[in-house]
Amino acid sequence: MEGMEKWTNQLQQWLYQVEHWVHQTPASSLYVAIGVIFFTPLILLLISLFRRTKSNTIVLAGLTGSGKTTLFYQLRDGSPHLGTATSMEPNEGSFMLHSEFSKRGKIKPVHVVDVPGHSRLRPNLDKYLPQTAGLIFVVDAVEFLPNCRATAEYLYDILAKASLVKRKIHVLIVCNKTDKVTAHTKEFIRKQLEKEMDKLRASRTAISDADIANEFTLGVTGEAFTFSQCHNKVTIAEASGLTGDIAQIEQFIREHVKP
Amino acid sequence: MLEQLLIFTRGGLILWTCKELGNALKGSPIDTLIRSCLLEERSGDASYNYDAPGVAYTLKWNFHNELGLIFVAVYQRILHLLYVDDLLSMVKREFSQMYDPKRTVYNDFDDVFRQLRKEAEARAEDMKRSKQAVKPVSNLSRKQLSAAAQKAGSEDGIKQKGGASGKDGGDGDFVKGRKLENGYSNGIGIEESHAPGVVKNKENGSSENGAFDVNKIQKLRSKGAKKSDTTSKAPKAEPKKKAIKKNRVWDDSPRESKLDFTDPVDERGDENITVMADQGESMMDREEIVSSESEAEEDEEAEKDNKVNAKKKGWFSSMFQSIAGKANLEKSDLEPALKALKDRLMTKNVAEEIAEKLCESVAASLEGKKQASFTRLSSTVQTAMEEALVRILTPRRSIDILRDVHVAKEQGKPYVVVFVGVNGVGKSTNLAKVAYWLLQHNVSVMMAACDTFRSGAVEQLRTHARRLQIPIFEKGYEKDPAIVAKEAIQEATRNGSDVVLVDTAGRMQDNEPLMRALSKLINLNSPDLVLFVGEALVGNDAVDQLSKFNQKLADLSTSSNTRLIDGILLTKFDTIDDKVGAALSMVYISGAPVMFVGCGQSYTDLKKLNVKVIVKTLLK
Numbered sequence: 001m002e003g004m005e006k007w008t009n010q011l012q013q014w015l016y017q018v019e020h021w022v023h024q025t026p027a028s029s030l031y032v033a034i035g036v037i038f039f040t041p042l043i044l045l046l047i048s049l050f051r052r053t054k055s056n057t058i059v060l061a062g063l064t065g066s067g068k069t070t071l072f073y074q075l076r077d078g079s080p081h082l083g084t085a086t087s088m089e090p091n092e093g094s095f096m097l098h099s100e101f102s103k104r105g106k107i108k109p110v111h112v113v114d115v116p117g118h119s120r121l122r123p124n125l126d127k128y129l130p131q132t133a134g135l136i137f138v139v140d141a142v143e144f145l146p147n148c149r150a151t152a153e154y155l156y157d158i159l160a161k162a163s164l165v166k167r168k169i170h171v172l173i174v175c176n177k178t179d180k181v182t183a184h185t186k187e188f189i190r191k192q193l194e195k196e197m198d199k200l201r202a203s204r205t206a207i208s209d210a211d212i213a214n215e216f217t218l219g220v221t222g223e224a225f226t227f228s229q230c231h232n233k234v235t236i237a238e239a240s241g242l243t244g245d246i247a248q249i250e251q252f253i254r255e256h257v258k259p
Numbered sequence: 260m261l262e263q264l265l266i267f268t269r270g271g272l273i274l275w276t277c278k279e280l281g282n283a284l285k286g287s288p289i290d291t292l293i294r295s296c297l298l299e300e301r302s303g304d305a306s307y308n309y310d311a312p313g314v315a316y317t318l319k320w321n322f323h324n325e326l327g328l329i330f331v332a333v334y335q336r337i338l339h340l341l342y343v344d345d346l347l348s349m350v351k352r353e354f355s356q357m358y359d360p361k362r363t364v365y366n367d368f369d370d371v372f373r374q375l376r377k378e379a380e381a382r383a384e385d386m387k388r389s390k391q392a393v394k395p396v397s398n399l400s401r402k403q404l405s406a407a408a409q410k411a412g413s414e415d416g417i418k419q420k421g422g423a424s425g426k427d428g429g430d431g432d433f434v435k436g437r438k439l440e441n442g443y444s445n446g447i448g449i450e451e452s453h454a455p456g457v458v459k460n461k462e463n464g465s466s467e468n469g470a471f472d473v474n475k476i477q478k479l480r481s482k483g484a485k486k487s488d489t490t491s492k493a494p495k496a497e498p499k500k501k502a503i504k505k506n507r508v509w510d511d512s513p514r515e516s517k518l519d520f521t522d523p524v525d526e527r528g529d530e531n532i533t534v535m536a537d538q539g540e541s542m543m544d545r546e547e548i549v550s551s552e553s554e555a556e557e558d559e560e561a562e563k564d565n566k567v568n569a570k571k572k573g574w575f576s577s578m579f580q581s582i583a584g585k586a587n588l589e590k591s592d593l594e595p596a597l598k599a600l601k602d603r604l605m606t607k608n609v610a611e612e613i614a615e616k617l618c619e620s621v622a623a624s625l626e627g628k629k630q631a632s633f634t635r636l637s638s639t640v641q642t643a644m645e646e647a648l649v650r651i652l653t654p655r656r657s658i659d660i661l662r663d664v665h666v667a668k669e670q671g672k673p674y675v676v677v678f679v680g681v682n683g684v685g686k687s688t689n690l691a692k693v694a695y696w697l698l699q700h701n702v703s704v705m706m707a708a709c710d711t712f713r714s715g716a717v718e719q720l721r722t723h724a725r726r727l728q729i730p731i732f733e734k735g736y737e738k739d740p741a742i743v744a745k746e747a748i749q750e751a752t753r754n755g756s757d758v759v760l761v762d763t764a765g766r767m768q769d770n771e772p773l774m775r776a777l778s779k780l781i782n783l784n785s786p787d788l789v790l791f792v793g794e795a796l797v798g799n800d801a802v803d804q805l806s807k808f809n810q811k812l813a814d815l816s817t818s819s820n821t822r823l824i825d826g827i828l829l830t831k832f833d834t835i836d837d838k839v840g841a842a843l844s845m846v847y848i849s850g851a852p853v854m855f856v857g858c859g860q861s862y863t864d865l866k867k868l869n870v871k872v873i874v875k876t877l878l879k
Binding site for chain 1: 265267269270271272273274275276289290293294297298327363364649650653654655656657659662665666
């Protein structure tokens with residue numbers, strides 16, 4: 001009981017001392033002290049928020065049947081397992097690339113999203129575009145010519161989206177299934193795509209703005225369309241999902257998601 | 260024998276296939292199943308038939324919605340395997356126990372599957388045997404029944420003729436009644452020798468026969484009465500024909516001398532017709548202003564009503580569940596919510612069977628799923644239905660007609676569009692609207708008047724052509740439409756028109772000769788676009804119209820690639836207010852996208868279908 005009284009007495013003394021000190025110090029320095037205490041955590045929060053905008057998402061898009069799901073599982077596990085069927089939902093995963101499993105050190109995991117290519121499921125792509133750091137557009141190099149128009153239309157729609165152009169996101173066009181003998185070369189595919197997109201550009205600009213939801217028009221009027229005219233960088237690579245020849249894709253991913 | 264059984268995720272990775280049934284599947288039945296059935300919201304169907312050169316498979320499937328797995332069994336169609344459904348549900352149960360999202364290899368499932376298959380086959384065998392035991396008894400009994408009925412029938416027949424020839428009503432009845440009783444007793448006498456369980460069926464059968472005979476008697480009696488009536492009616496009709504119909508005058512207003520306001524036009528002169536230069540922008544090019552705020556408010560009000568209407572008994576439990584999140588959704592839980600949704604769809608003029616199939620499909624995709632916390636059951640179902648509707652109404656292929664026109668232009672041939680539909684839906688009117696829109700985009704158009712049946716059809720198109728100042732190809736009436744169309748296309752190639760719009764006569768979907776004529780027109784000219792014109796006022800008949808049109812076009816086509824309906828033009832949209840269900844029924848049943856919507860009678864009243872607005876209106 002006496003101990004308690006002693007403690008309470010001491011507490012009261014300290015309080016009295018603190019009050020005395022507070023009254024002594026000038027008001028302005030007090031306010032500055034309080035301000036600093038409040039604002040530093042706020043500023044730290046804001047800084048950390050800004051830092052986080054550098055995302056680690058890579059989106060795989062392309063027509064149905066071009067091999068996106070196979071590539072997804074190659075990147076993740078190093079093998080396409082028993083094969084794939086038409087995807088009805090996006091495949092998402094945050095993982096370290098399979099080839100980098102053996103590397104030492106802390107490598108940042110990559111968030112890869114495989115968006116279904118079926119035309120009825122296209123709206124899924126819009127969900128993931130705002131947070132993407134890089135987009136991989138997969139093209140079937142074997143069945144390229146029958147689907148050339150549809151491929152060009154999809155690619156045109158993607159390249160004209162505002163969220164892509166404003167943030168200058170790098171697009172990598174991958175010619176998949178190069179392990180097959182009848183696969184076309186990436187140069188051929190690039191030329192064909194540029195020709196198709198040029199024609200698309202002519203017909204899309206002929207329609208008034210409300211008709212198509214393209215927010216930007218591509219290319220330079222008067223010149224033939226080439227990928228170098230796009231505001232964001234567009235490159236072409238080759239790969240084969242089934243055999244695991246995906247070195248160029250992994251290079252692209254590493255460029256954009258710094259380890 | 261099963262051809263193959265696959266298990267794969269909704270994301271597309273195949274997790275397990277049966278290695279014993281090593282036959283590789285010919286063609287790509289799984290991909291076709293996904294594209295034409297599961298993504299088309301037909302997952303409520305029992306099975307799917309796949310035909311490819313050389314094979315005919317039937318596919319059956321099962322979902323595990325919580326884990327996102329799909330189980331598909333493929334077998335030859337000629338073998339009617341009964342144990343497939345059983346096997347699929349057993350496989351689903353066993354596999355979900357050993358499923359792990361991180362695992363991708365499931366080799367240990369092979370043994371389990373072998374066992375399950377043996378069990379299922381054994382069960383099917385037992386069922387078959389027990390069915391066969393019941394069959395022979397019923398076969399014999401049926402033969403006896405038909406023999407007895409024939410005897411009784413023939414006896415009655417003879418006696419009926421005797422009765423009708425001249426006897427009084429009362430006596431005739433009494434005699435016939437007794438004869439029927441004899442017929443009954445005869446039947447029953449024969450039956451008593453059989454097992455008692457089967458007698459009931461036969462009694463019913465014989466009583467039906469007896470009832471049928473009574474009806475026959477009544478018909479014969481009425482026939483006799485009718486003959487006397489018609490003779491008296493005939494003399495009354497004649498004096499009526501002589502009276503001429505007088506023109507009705509309503510008030511005492513002076514009679515109008517001339518009611519015909521058509522301008523006097525001769526074949527060549529067009530000075531009297533005002534040229535339709537520009538009526539302004541077509542609504543196709545104007546963006547639709549969607550007032551989203553007012554609709555959100557209405558949604559909230561509707562939800563409040565729903566909350567009030569919910570049963571008070573289950574209020575506390577449902578609140579608790581909505582916060583905690585129930586374990587798994589069962590079909591019985593989904594039923595009331597789905598029924599309410601189905602009724603709501605039907606009040607919006609969606610055809611009944613379409614609403615039914617849609618609800619089944621949504622149920623199939625939600626069954627077994629874990630309900631997220633803080634969500635009510637009705638909102639889960641509503642979101643699922645909304646997604647399904649958006650998926651159906653989103654076009655499967657590009658509806659960019661201008662692009663197709665440019666492609667055809669480069670190839671040097673005209674782009675041919677054929678307008679088909681039943682009578683009175685607005686084909687000619689909307690053809691003129693489409694021509695106006697194309698003209699606004701600097702495409703040269705030519706009309707072809709292949710409606711050679713209806714009086715005034717050619718003049719109607721001629722008036723439109725004159726107002727729009729575009730060439731029209733016509734050959735008058737009573738000509739073969741297919742030949743007229745062919746010549747029109749040749750003329751278009753010659754004078755360099757980009758697009759040819761072909762107008763056909765309206766025809767009912769079950770009129771065989773007219774459908775044949777339409778099929779001939781399409782086969783002969785192979786148009787680039789077959790546009791089905793349907794009115795938004797149609798109800799359940801939309802399903803019948805579209806399916807019969809498609810069927811007839813497929814059956815009667817001679818060439819190898821059958822042309823079906825490529826697009827839909829929805830007309831009279833301004834008359835339906837918010838009952839927009841016809842759009843959904845038509846798109847669901849045919850798979851063709853809605854390319855244009857006609858919403859008025861002037862040239863600018865043509866717009867595109869706004870999928871989000873339609874879905875919102877349907878679920879309001």
